[in-house]
Amino acid sequence: MEKKIRTIASLSTRSFSAYLDEVLLQNNQLGQRMRIDHPEASAIIPFLSDKEILMVRQYRYALGRETLEIPAGKLDPGKTLSSAFERAPGRDGV
Numbered sequence: 001m002e003k004k005i006r007t008i009a010s011l012s013t014r015s016f017s018a019y020l021d022e023v024l025l026q027n028n029q030l031g032q033r034m035r036i037d038h039p040e041a042s043a044i045i046p047f048l049s050d051k052e053i054l055m056v057r058q059y060r061y062a063l064g065r066e067t068l069e070i071p072a073g074k075l076d077p078g079k080t081l082s083s084a085f086e087r088a089p090g091r092d093g094v
Contacts, residue, residue, distance in 0.1 A: 002024065004021050005024055006022050007019050015038070015074065017036070018034065018035070019034070040075035041074045043072035044072070054070075055068045055071075056068070057069075
């Protein structure tokens, strides 16, 4: 099992927090691990018929292009899964 020694750097945003940790590996060597803390999320597959589902176009900065995805969204603190399901398709203009 790896053991965290210390956090070297961190970044916090509204959507997530990222940490670069120094760890002691199983072979007693030092290593680094990136850890991401992200709030709960929800996704739903809306069936329009037996052969059709609803998908949304979402621009993804890391890819530099739009992708087709199932509607999804993060779960804000104090919100329920059902409220996230209700909100997800509408946030993309569907």
